[in-house]
Amino acid sequence: MTTVAEIIHQVPYYSQWESPELVREIIAGKLSAADDPLWGQSGAATQEEYEFWSWRLCGMACLRMALDHWWGVAPPAITLAGECLAAGAYVRRGERLDGLIHAPFAAYVGERWGLAAESRPELPAEDIPRLLADGRLVMTSVHPAVRTLGPEPARRGGHLVLAVGATEQELVIHNPSGFAGESQAFARVPWTDLPRFYAGRGIVLGPHGAAPAGL
Template sequence: MGGVPPTNDTTVHQVPYYAQWESPELVPDILAGTSLAADDPRWERSGAVSAEEYEYWSWRICGVACLRMALDHWWGIAPPAVTLAEECRAAGAYVRHPDGRLDGLIHAPFATYARERWGLHAEARAPLTADELPGLLAAGQLVMLSVHPSIRTLDPHPPRLGGHLVLAVGSTPDALVIHNPSGFPGDSQQFAPVPWDDLPRFFAGRGIVLGPYGK
């Protein structure tokens, strides 16, 4: 999982960006706890029925944010985030427990949902290696990757692999290029390079390959 990609080519898809919060500029404050997601002035755009429901989902919909980016890129639509999250829950990609715990995003049922609901090619892949990514991207696909959330700062010592989903939108000889739903504005949100030698610290070796049918 990692190392130098098997090509010297550069591929970067011009994919629109969506954060998992409706106000991307507030991400640092929300993550630091100095601002509540429920106070996001744009929360109603999410499709949530209340600010509290938005608060609940916003911490858990990195995968939905990736799907919104892919849908906007290929189909020109970006349905509201919480609306999509509830559809994913109904499809078995999230399991919401009575005590508030949430299991997911569960890759296999999510891939089925993306195919059946949105007409995408979607394949849950485990294992998925970093060396495969340049070729997938060059073929016109996008890849949701399971990484540790501290990829936003390229933490030298993340505590584990996985736990967060980002969207790979490009590759260069030096780095994987990602859109990070919980990245920092002006730094690690859009078209953020992750050097190939750094990626193995975060990448859990699994993900979901997305594309329009035929890709």
């Protein structure tokens, strides 16, 4: 990693579950996501719909953070997920969901929300500080175990977090499935630890002109 000038964007945080303080219990299986008392704020019609989607909303949580940061809006997560489904960024096959598929998602974000969005199938970690310094935010593909910086997982990727800052020692992320008080907002991931989790791809977001009409 080359020299990094510290920069941290003050981006609002959103969890992929409506009750961020309950994430540890939900992930541990001690509480069903359907029993999240705030499930109705998600845009889901039923608790069962919320249960299905909540485990798959990391990308929508990242999008909400970016939209709030630049446009001051944060539409319900499952409302956004439905739009992404229609745009081909998700493909549902019964109880299986393929996605988030980066290229159609980037196209959707540009067309629907007026953000510059670029799918980067190859995104070296050393490029992320420069993008952040240019005013961008970066949805990065990491393994969910990044929340605890645990041992090397069997694979990398599978979960999206939002890179909001960088220092000489660390990447600073908002993790939609992080634990309250530990690894949610402005969580620090040392550059030396990142390669265990980072899949080397992501989606670069930035403002592009004016906010869409009607916001």
